[in-house]
Amino acid sequence: MEESSVFLLCLTANSGVPLYCRSKSSKQLTFSVIGSLNGVHMFANNQDVLLTSTRTENSRVLWRTFHDSINLIVMSCESNASDHSLNKLLENVFSAMVLVIGLDDLMNIKNVERLKKDFRACYKLIDSFLTESEKMGDLTQCVDCVIAHDAAILQECLDGFTQAAESEFGCLLTGGKVVVATEKWWRLASQDAMLLCWLVSSLSPHSSRDYPVYLPQGSPTVPHRLLTFQLVPGVDVCVLCGPSPSLQKVESELVERFWKPVLDPVKSCLRVQLRSFPASVPLHHGILGILLVNQDLNKSLYTVQVHPTEDMQRSDMKCILEQRRAALRSFYTLAMSRYFRPDHHDGKRDKRLGGHPSSEEKRDPHLMKKWRPTKANRRRKEMWWN
Structure with missing residues (x-):
C-alpha cells in the first residue's frame, strides 16, 4: 500500500x-x-x-x-x-x-x-x-483568513450588501479564505463558519448559487440558505439567510450596485490569496511557513509561500x-x-x-425562520454535484 x-x-x-x-x-x-x-x-x-x-x-x-x-x-x-x-x-x-x-x-x-x-x-x-491544501482550518477549527490592503473599504461594502440582502451573516472569500466578514458571521460557531468556507471553495466555480445548508453546531435540523456570488474568478461573496430574498433579486439588483464600484479592491484580494498578507510586509528569508491562530476570535492565518516571488523561480x-x-x-x-x-x-x-441554536441565532429572525429546500433547489443542487 x-x-x-x-x-x-x-x-x-x-x-x-x-x-x-x-x-x-x-x-x-x-x-x-x-x-x-x-x-x-x-x-x-x-x-x-x-x-x-x-x-x-x-x-x-x-x-x-x-x-x-x-x-x-x-x-x-x-x-x-x-x-x-x-x-x-x-x-x-x-x-x-x-x-x-x-x-x-x-x-x-x-x-x-x-x-x-x-x-x-x-x-x-x-x-x-x-x-493537503492552502488552508489549515480542518486542524485548527478556526477560519482561515487573509489580510487585504483595502479591508476597510471591503468591510463597509459587505455590511451594506448583507443588510440589503435582509441578512446580517455575510463574508467575502478568496480561495476559501475570509477577507472580511460581518460581525454576526464571526459569532457563528467556529466549526460552522469554517465548514461554510470549505464548502464554497470545494464546489466548482459558479456565477451564483442558492445552496441549502444546515449548521452542525447552531442548527443541525433546520436548513438555511447560503447565497454565493462570484465577483471575479477566485473571489466570492456569501450570505447566509432565510426564505427571502430570492437569488434572482440579489443577483440582479444588489451585486452590481454594491460591488462594481469596488472592483479594483476586490481584484486585489487575489494578490494576497497565497501569501495571506500583503507583499509589503517583509519577513526573514529563513521563514518558510507561518501559522498564526487566534482562538479567541476563531481566526487563523496560514501560508507556506512567504516569499512568492522567489518561489516562482x-x-x-x-x-x-x-x-x-x-x-x-x-x-x-x-x-x-x-x-x-x-x-x-x-x-x-x-x-x-x-446541539441547539446559539443565543445569537435565537435572536436573529432571519436565520430562525423555518425554510425547507424546494424541489427546484434540490434539482439545482444535483446539477452542481455532477
Whole structure:
C-alpha cells in the first residue's frame, strides 16, 4: 500500500452496510478489508469494549461512531499521521455530512439507497479534507483568513450588501479564505463558519448559487440558505439567510450596485490569496511557513509561500510546497496533541453536534425562520454535484 494512502469508510452503525468509501489515492479497499475493519469494531462493541484506534507496522486505523447511527473509519499509511489529526478528520467529515444533508437523515436512516445518493453532494467537501491544501482550518477549527490592503473599504461594502440582502451573516472569500466578514458571521460557531468556507471553495466555480445548508453546531435540523456570488474568478461573496430574498433579486439588483464600484479592491484580494498578507510586509528569508491562530476570535492565518516571488523561480516548487505543508501540519499536530489538553473522544461528545441554536441565532429572525429546500433547489443542487 502506498505511503500516502488515506482511506475513509462510512457505514451504518447497526447493520454495517457500506455507504461510501473515499480515498486520497487512486486505489480502493477491497470489500473483505472493509468488512474486516468494521467487523472487529462490531465484535469489540458486543464485548463491551470501546475500540477507538490501533496501529500496525505501516498504518494507523481509527473508528468513530456518531449518534449510534453512523460509523466512520479512517486508515492512513502516512508517516506523519496521528490520532489527533485523524480524529479531527473524522469530526470534520461527519460535520460536513450534517452541513449538507442534515442531522435528522443521519440519525434516522430509513432508506439506505436514498442516503447513498444524497451523500454524493458531500463528496467534494469530504475529499477536500483528505488532501493537503492552502488552508489549515480542518486542524485548527478556526477560519482561515487573509489580510487585504483595502479591508476597510471591503468591510463597509459587505455590511451594506448583507443588510440589503435582509441578512446580517455575510463574508467575502478568496480561495476559501475570509477577507472580511460581518460581525454576526464571526459569532457563528467556529466549526460552522469554517465548514461554510470549505464548502464554497470545494464546489466548482459558479456565477451564483442558492445552496441549502444546515449548521452542525447552531442548527443541525433546520436548513438555511447560503447565497454565493462570484465577483471575479477566485473571489466570492456569501450570505447566509432565510426564505427571502430570492437569488434572482440579489443577483440582479444588489451585486452590481454594491460591488462594481469596488472592483479594483476586490481584484486585489487575489494578490494576497497565497501569501495571506500583503507583499509589503517583509519577513526573514529563513521563514518558510507561518501559522498564526487566534482562538479567541476563531481566526487563523496560514501560508507556506512567504516569499512568492522567489518561489516562482524554482522548478521543483510543487514538491517543496507539499513538504512545507506536511512539516507545518505535523508540527502543529504534535504541539496540540503533546503540549495542550487533548479532546476526549468518548462518544458522548459527539452528541453536541446535535446541539441547539446559539443565543445569537435565537435572536436573529432571519436565520430562525423555518425554510425547507424546494424541489427546484434540490434539482439545482444535483446539477452542481455532477
